[in-house]
Amino acid sequence: MLTLFYAALCAYFLGTCFSILYFLRRSHLYGRIYLSAVIVGFAAHTVLIGAIWLATGEFPTASHGGSMVFFSWVIVAVLTLVEGRYRVPVVGSFVLPWAFIAMLYAAFLNRTPTQVPALLRSGWFFAHTSLSFLSYAAFMVAFAGGWMYLLQERQVRSHRPGANFHRLPPLDTLDEINRWSMALGFPLLTLGILTGAVWAEMAYGRLPVDPKVAWSVATWVIYGALLNARHTFGWRGRKAAILAILGFALVLFGYAVINVHYTGFHSFRQAFHFLPGTGGGGM
Amino acid sequence: MKLQLISLGLSHKTAPVELRERLAIPADQVAAEVCRLHEATTLPECLLLSTCNRVEAYAGVADATTGLAALEEFFTHHANGSDVCAHLYHHQGAEAVDHLFRVASSLDSMVVGEPQILGQLKGAFSTAHAAGTTGTILHHAIERAISTAKRVRTETAIARSAVSISFAAVELAKKIFQNLEDKTVMLIGAGEMAELAAQHLISAGVGYILVTNRTYQRAVDLAERFHGSAIRYEDFKESMVRTDIVIASTGARDYVLAHHDMARVMHARRSRSVFFIDISVPRNLDPNIERIDNCYVYDIDDLQQVVDTNKEERLKESERATEIIQEEVAHFLQWLRGRAGTPQIIALRERGARLCEAELTRAIEQLGHLTKEDHAVISELARRLTNKFLHPPTTALKRAMRDGDETAVAILHKMFRIS
Numbered sequence: 001m002l003t004l005f006y007a008a009l010c011a012y013f014l015g016t017c018f019s020i021l022y023f024l025r026r027s028h029l030y031g032r033i034y035l036s037a038v039i040v041g042f043a044a045h046t047v048l049i050g051a052i053w054l055a056t057g058e059f060p061t062a063s064h065g066g067s068m069v070f071f072s073w074v075i076v077a078v079l080t081l082v083e084g085r086y087r088v089p090v091v092g093s094f095v096l097p098w099a100f101i102a103m104l105y106a107a108f109l110n111r112t113p114t115q116v117p118a119l120l121r122s123g124w125f126f127a128h129t130s131l132s133f134l135s136y137a138a139f140m141v142a143f144a145g146g147w148m149y150l151l152q153e154r155q156v157r158s159h160r161p162g163a164n165f166h167r168l169p170p171l172d173t174l175d176e177i178n179r180w181s182m183a184l185g186f187p188l189l190t191l192g193i194l195t196g197a198v199w200a201e202m203a204y205g206r207l208p209v210d211p212k213v214a215w216s217v218a219t220w221v222i223y224g225a226l227l228n229a230r231h232t233f234g235w236r237g238r239k240a241a242i243l244a245i246l247g248f249a250l251v252l253f254g255y256a257v258i259n260v261h262y263t264g265f266h267s268f269r270q271a272f273h274f275l276p277g278t279g280g281g282g283m
Numbered sequence: 284m285k286l287q288l289i290s291l292g293l294s295h296k297t298a299p300v301e302l303r304e305r306l307a308i309p310a311d312q313v314a315a316e317v318c319r320l321h322e323a324t325t326l327p328e329c330l331l332l333s334t335c336n337r338v339e340a341y342a343g344v345a346d347a348t349t350g351l352a353a354l355e356e357f358f359t360h361h362a363n364g365s366d367v368c369a370h371l372y373h374h375q376g377a378e379a380v381d382h383l384f385r386v387a388s389s390l391d392s393m394v395v396g397e398p399q400i401l402g403q404l405k406g407a408f409s410t411a412h413a414a415g416t417t418g419t420i421l422h423h424a425i426e427r428a429i430s431t432a433k434r435v436r437t438e439t440a441i442a443r444s445a446v447s448i449s450f451a452a453v454e455l456a457k458k459i460f461q462n463l464e465d466k467t468v469m470l471i472g473a474g475e476m477a478e479l480a481a482q483h484l485i486s487a488g489v490g491y492i493l494v495t496n497r498t499y500q501r502a503v504d505l506a507e508r509f510h511g512s513a514i515r516y517e518d519f520k521e522s523m524v525r526t527d528i529v530i531a532s533t534g535a536r537d538y539v540l541a542h543h544d545m546a547r548v549m550h551a552r553r554s555r556s557v558f559f560i561d562i563s564v565p566r567n568l569d570p571n572i573e574r575i576d577n578c579y580v581y582d583i584d585d586l587q588q589v590v591d592t593n594k595e596e597r598l599k600e601s602e603r604a605t606e607i608i609q610e611e612v613a614h615f616l617q618w619l620r621g622r623a624g625t626p627q628i629i630a631l632r633e634r635g636a637r638l639c640e641a642e643l644t645r646a647i648e649q650l651g652h653l654t655k656e657d658h659a660v661i662s663e664l665a666r667r668l669t670n671k672f673l674h675p676p677t678t679a680l681k682r683a684m685r686d687g688d689e690t691a692v693a694i695l696h697k698m699f700r701i702s
Contacts, residue, residue, distance in 0.1 A: 159585040165458060236553075
């Protein structure tokens with residue numbers, strides 16, 4: 001399992017380096033190396049997640065490290081979808097480094113899922129955590145799209161297009177990536193929140209209110225409003241890009257501050273503290 | 284015979300356009316001229332390259348000085364009395380190869396990085412080849428020049444960015460829109476540059492073209508040429524909703540499209556991007572339009588600025604291209620030197636074979652009564668011995684020739700009495 005973990009980590013490191021080189025030099029050779037590294041890394045990564053699941057009987061998101069491994073995996077999965085759809089490897093230069101960082105972070109965390117209490121162990125746990133992580137990965141790609149959009153827009157508006165102008169894809173493509181990943185992320189987030197609610201209802205007979213739940217609902221409202229604004233008022237381009245960046249900042253804040261530092265259902269520190277036989281936690 | 288490459292000619296760098304156009308050879312006469320050059324100069328291999336920016340001759344010769352003199356005479360004669368000598372440049376050996384590779388890679392062009400020259404060079408070679416005036420040296424030189432040019436093109440960014448205003452407009456459009464096929468261009472007014480920009484956009488795949496003009500008939504004529512539709516000038520603002528690229532070029536003294544007009548249009552378009560190209564002076568489009576989200580306005584100065592930046596970029600890239608060329612020139616010269624050794628090597632081996640046969644005949648005559656098998660064994664022995672003995676000097680000579688090691692070559696010549 002350790003071998004698989006390091007194989008994926010190394011492949012992503014290589015992929016990250018070559019995605020950045022590809023961005024800087026625009027050489028097709030670098031682009032091909034980057035894509036190959038992603039494919040190899042993703043294959044190892046997929047086997048790794050299956051192995052953790054089989055070996056421990058718990059879905060990897062039951063530990064802090066495992067959740068990072070899974071988050072990294074969904075980032076690469078969404079990236080692969082975007083690459084297949086839009087054929088712009090440059091997106092990888094802005095997304096893959098995060099998948100690599102998530103894996104690197106996981107290297108320092110406990111990746112073996114501690115036992116989840118029987119009461120919580122159900123298909124809902126799997127559905128809730130995997131859907132939520134998938135939506136975060138989609139929002140991360142939307143964030144990268146928005147970031148690239150602002151960079152490219154600055155190039156076009158400057159009237160003095162420089163190197164980045166040639167490196168980055170057209171504005172319309174970037175806006176389209178932004179729209180697509182949000183349109184993917186929002187329903188996933190909705191389902192993630194709903195499955196979480198159903199799961200809690202079934203496990204505890206009540207809807208829990210902790211900071212993470214409140215924060216997630218706030219994030220949901222913001223992404224929903226943004227999608228609606230695009231649909232009804234034609235909020236696209238710059239406005240959509242800025243909102244995608246802000247939206248992802250909220251997601252990141254929600255994770256970094258609440259999951260890691262606060263206590264409650266979602267905390268990795270005091271997970272399931274109100275139940276006998278405490279174990280790990282989810283995001 | 285040791286051949287080398289020479290070149291002589293004039294280009295935009297050395298001669299004014301009046302002289303260049305007088306010397307330029309029309310495409311249908313190049314074949315005849317290159318034959319005339321071949322006959323008049325009795326050069327073993329020659330080639331004529333004539334474009335609007337250069338007229339030059341390349342030749343493979345044994346003696347550079349007489350070769351260049353012959354070419355110069357041909358040019359003086361060709362110039363028909365005008366004084367061309369002061370405008371001619373001439374190169375020989377490594378310099379000539381370097382010049383040819385630079386020309387092919389478009390480093391010597393007026394617009395550095397322009398792609399036409401390579402095609403022109405290929406054309407000049409095939410004309411000369413068909414006329415029978417080329418040989419191994421020119422063949423190999425042109426082949427290497429073409430692959431050098433391709434290397435320069437793929438390994439440097441020399442030809443990547445647009446260096447004319449109308450191409451700069453296309454390049455910008457391609458960085459705003461994902462694809463141009465479903466986009467509509469509106470041409471407001473007419474003018475050479477605006478029409479050229481429209482033409483380039485159509486070549487780049489733009490889907491549809493609308494033309495408007497104060498004189499409706501003019502709009503109809505232009506629309507017909509571009510296979511688009513004409514719109515009455517009074518109504519063009521209504522069609523703005525379906526227009527993605529605007530090329531404005533009218534003689535109007537003030538703005539034909541104001542900020543508030545466009546704000547309304549953008550609302551109706553649900554903020555889909557619009558790219559404005561304002562080629563008119565004074566400007567026809569309110570520069571404030573750019574303040575609207577997803578509207579991008581480029582006037583003639585902006586486009587010129589893009590072109591200037593790209594040109595600077597190309598000059599920077601030409602340094603990297605020069606390195607590639609130096610590498611390729613070295614390869615070519617190595618090939619040429621290795622090739623120059625071929626006749627000597629043949630001479631050496633022939634001498635060996637002759638001695639071997641002579642000694643073998645004498646020995647067999649003396650032995651007289653050999654069986655067929657014995658005869659074969661003795662012949663094989665003599666040939667193998669000769670070949671084994673000649674192998675080291677042959678490879679040493681080849682290596683010395685390739686590396687240009689004159690001393691080693693001289694020693695080997697002396698030792699093996701190669702003439």
